[in-house]
Amino acid sequence: EVELVQSGGGSVQTGGSLKLSCAASGYTYCSYDMSWYRQAPGKEREFVSGIDYRGRTRYADSVNGRFTISEDSVSNTVYLEMNTLKPEDTAMYYCKTERPRDSVVPVPCRWPSFDHWGQGTQVTVSS
Secondary structure, eight states: EEEEEEEEEEEEEEEOEEEEEEEEEOOOOOOOOOEEEEOOHHHHHHEEEEOOOTTOOOOOTTTTEEEEEEETTTEEEEEEEEEEEOGGGGGEEEEEEEEOSSSOOOSSSOOOOOOOOOOOEEEEEOO
């Protein structure tokens, strides 16, 4: 159906930068949104950033101004550029397909579910 493959991540020091990628394959010829989530040890998974099928973006307050989400519609890849990283950004990061927030979209996805997740990418920021 739909597969999400993540790449990027790694370890950096405080203030450093990393860029994550999430490539979608399968039946992606429809309108869907994408989000990045993260989960730190002992904490619940939290929303980080999202981009809709029209390219509109949104961010969690904790990353706004430091992270940038973008997409390449040709390669069906979503990116998360992370700058000025802090130790509290340390987490496993996941990308996920999302049901569009708009009630009407150009090409509705006829997937059984929008619950498609990437495999996860570790980001570690040391002080």
